[in-house]
Amino acid sequence: MNNMSTSNITTTPTKASTMNETKISARDVQVYYGDKHAIIDVNIEIRPRTVTAFIGPSGCGKSTFLRCINRMNDTIASCRVEGHISIDGENIYDPKVDPVQLRAKVGMVFQKPNPFPKSIYENVAYGPRIHGLARSKADLDELVTSALQKAGLWNEVKDRLDSPGTGLSGGQQQRLCIARAVAVSPEVILMDEPCSALDPIATAKVEELIHELRTNFTIVIVTHSMQQAARVSQRTAMFHLGNLVEENDTDKMFTNPDDQRTQDYIMGRFG
Ligand SMILES: Nc1ncnc2c1ncn2[C@@H]1O[C@H](COP(=O)(O)OP(=O)(O)OP(=O)(O)O)[C@@H](O)[C@H]1O
Numbered sequence: 001m002n003n004m005s006t007s008n009i010t011t012t013p014t015k016a017s018t019m020n021e022t023k024i025s026a027r028d029v030q031v032y033y034g035d036k037h038a039i040i041d042v043n044i045e046i047r048p049r050t051v052t053a054f055i056g057p058s059g060c061g062k063s064t065f066l067r068c069i070n071r072m073n074d075t076i077a078s079c080r081v082e083g084h085i086s087i088d089g090e091n092i093y094d095p096k097v098d099p100v101q102l103r104a105k106v107g108m109v110f111q112k113p114n115p116f117p118k119s120i121y122e123n124v125a126y127g128p129r130i131h132g133l134a135r136s137k138a139d140l141d142e143l144v145t146s147a148l149q150k151a152g153l154w155n156e157v158k159d160r161l162d163s164p165g166t167g168l169s170g171g172q173q174q175r176l177c178i179a180r181a182v183a184v185s186p187e188v189i190l191m192d193e194p195c196s197a198l199d200p201i202a203t204a205k206v207e208e209l210i211h212e213l214r215t216n217f218t219i220v221i222v223t224h225s226m227q228q229a230a231r232v233s234q235r236t237a238m239f240h241l242g243n244l245v246e247e248n249d250t251d252k253m254f255t256n257p258d259d260q261r262t263q264d265y266i267m268g269r270f271g
């Protein structure tokens with residue numbers, strides 16, 4: 001957090017990810033649910049092609065802040081977001097921004113796998129179709145195949161693309177949801193506890209996938225598992241009572257954090 005004031009939020013990232021690049025910039029963000037002040041003065045710069053983990057005790061605001069990044073909070077009537085959030089220097093709360101287009105650019109994977117009640121193929125084809133990304137059936141087939149491959153699911157489903165997505169195992173369903181997010185070529189993928197409903201084997205697969213996806217996408221993941229944060233992320237942000245108390249390299253965060261609250265949380269002293 002100490003270098004915040006020196007970085008330039010309007011910088012457009014170049015191809016290679018370097019230390020000082022910014023993909024997502026949040027400035028003075030406040031979130032209210034009615035009178036409840038759920039996110040207090042949050043400032044953070046999220047780097048491109050990096051996995052950033054959000055950690056902190058239950059109710060500290062991780063999901064609330066994550067949902068600010070693709071304006072999912074717009075769908076909650078009592079919720080009000082203030083401050084500035086930009087992606088590649090563009091204000092995502094500008095009235096000109098269409099939230100539907102924004103959510104194609106900033107995809108989301110939820111805690112509970114939520115495939116549509118449609119075939120495996122249709123689950124993945126839906127996004128490219130509504131966003132007009134395929135010119136022909138062959139194009140669409142290719143997009144679906146490629147997304148399922150990127151999500152590490154292709155080999156398991158290639159012979160059953162017409163079967164319902166809901167008929168897959170929980171871990172497969174979560175990878176289907178990741179394929180669905182990836183299919184529209186997002187730039188950012190937000191994941192809110194994507195492995196909490198999965199067994200250790202399925203979790204390992206999703207973690208491996210996150211590792212691979214980082215080559216092309218900026219990933220923000222909320223997790224309650226310190227081991228998972230340490231395994232998958234390069235940067236970690238610690239929230240507490242609506243405040244962002246520390247953001248640091250993951251290695252440092254788990255060995256020598258700057259903030260006592262981080263230290264207490266990772267040692268299991270609260271939360
Ligand atoms: N839809 C809502 N309406 C009112 N208050 C809400 C709503 N969603 C969240 N809150 C409140 O905002 C605060 C932050 O909640 P949030 O869900 O962001 O926490 P979290 O860190 O994701 O917690 P968890 O780890 O349990 O998922 C909590 O006090 C919560 O009760």
Ligand SMILES: [Mg+2]
Nearest residue numbers: 062063064222
């Ligand atoms: Mg949450």
